[in-house]
Amino acid sequence: MITLRGLTKRFGDRAAVDGLSLEVAAGKVTGFLGPNGAGKSTTMRMVVGLDRPSAGEALVGGRRYGEMRHPLREVGALLDAGAVHPGRSARAHLLAMARSNGIARGRVEEVLAMVGLEAVTGRRAGTFSLGMRQRLGIAGALLGDPGVLMFDEPVNGLDPDGVVWVRRLMRSLAAQGRTVFVSSHLMSEMQLTADHLAVIGKGRLLADAPMAEVIAAGPGNAVRVRSPRAQVLAGRLAAAGGQVRHAGGEELRVAGLAVERVGLIAFEAGVPVLELGAVQASLEEAYMELTGASVEYGATAGTGV
Numbered sequence: 001m002i003t004l005r006g007l008t009k010r011f012g013d014r015a016a017v018d019g020l021s022l023e024v025a026a027g028k029v030t031g032f033l034g035p036n037g038a039g040k041s042t043t044m045r046m047v048v049g050l051d052r053p054s055a056g057e058a059l060v061g062g063r064r065y066g067e068m069r070h071p072l073r074e075v076g077a078l079l080d081a082g083a084v085h086p087g088r089s090a091r092a093h094l095l096a097m098a099r100s101n102g103i104a105r106g107r108v109e110e111v112l113a114m115v116g117l118e119a120v121t122g123r124r125a126g127t128f129s130l131g132m133r134q135r136l137g138i139a140g141a142l143l144g145d146p147g148v149l150m151f152d153e154p155v156n157g158l159d160p161d162g163v164v165w166v167r168r169l170m171r172s173l174a175a176q177g178r179t180v181f182v183s184s185h186l187m188s189e190m191q192l193t194a195d196h197l198a199v200i201g202k203g204r205l206l207a208d209a210p211m212a213e214v215i216a217a218g219p220g221n222a223v224r225v226r227s228p229r230a231q232v233l234a235g236r237l238a239a240a241g242g243q244v245r246h247a248g249g250e251e252l253r254v255a256g257l258a259v260e261r262v263g264l265i266a267f268e269a270g271v272p273v274l275e276l277g278a279v280q281a282s283l284e285e286a287y288m289e290l291t292g293a294s295v296e297y298g299a300t301a302g303t304g305v
């Protein structure tokens with residue numbers, strides 16, 4: 001389990017992480033979401049002692065990282081796949097990590113095989129593709145067979161096979177009872193991978209709930225309809241009890257009416273329909289609504305759903 005208590009990190013007069021309290025439970029994949037600059041990486045770095053908190057604390061299994069004799073056996077992390085000496089082979093890199101944490105040499109070959117790098121163990125890490133470096137980083141996280149694992153954007157640079165592999169790996173680590181804490185910007189992938197979500201914005205907690213609850217709290221199922229006479233159609237749909245939102249241009253999002261009903265109302269009103277379809281409730285839409293006010297860099301108008 002990972003416990004964050006009032007965790008705060010200031011850089012100058014700016015709080016990158018701002019009084020964050022959270023428990024990341026064992027036996028689940030917990031997705032860690034938030035816009036760019038929300039403080040996800042900084043939070044993870046504090047858990048493994050790479051950044052020192054300005055206030056509060058981050059504990060793994062009730063202890064601080066600095067108090068652990070063999071930290072890699074308790075918490076493994078993929079934080080920056082580029083942080084490998086380019087002149088070292090994959091094997092040499094992992095052997096050095098193993099030695100400093102009292103981990104048997106044989107475990108190095110084991111984790112290299114687990115991540116699919118067994119054919120390139122002697123090759124210098126500097127020649128690796130981004131996907132291979134991600135795999136090497138994951139091997140490093142798994143090296144000490146820890147009960148707690150953190151992955152910062154693990155599918156970055158991976159091809160579709162690699163993405164599915166990471167998803168299965170996360171699920172199986174959680175099924176073994178481990179704590180799996182993973183950040184990602186890919187909402188559809190996260191929806192398939194995580195059981196639970198912690199969402200932050202500007203360093204503060206916005207949501208800490210099971211995936212199903214986060215999605216249910218979002219805009220939910222809706223009907224998407226596009227018409228050159230969207231204004232007229234919106235009036236008719238509202239009169240029939242629909243909650244109508246203008247989604248930019250000719251498009252409307254309608255909640256509370258079935259797709260067939262929307263089609264019939266348009267027909268009765270003599271309004272042309274260019275597109276009509278159901279929109280499934282998704283993490284992406286729920287996330288957009290949750291974080292809308294916390295996005296630091298981004299377009300502001302005309303993107304609404």
Ligand SMILES: Nc1ncnc2c1ncn2[C@@H]1O[C@H](COP(=O)(O)OP(=O)(O)OP(=O)(O)O)[C@@H](O)[C@H]1O
Pocket residue numbers: 011016034035036037038039040041042043
């Ligand atoms: N060493 C540093 N010095 C100064 N500011 C920093 C430092 N590290 C991070 N920050 C700032 O802290 C804030 C949080 O950054 P962080 O990388 O933790 O966000 P993130 O949620 O991981 O973002 P992304 O999704 O883009 O990776 C940002 O505004 C960033 O510029």
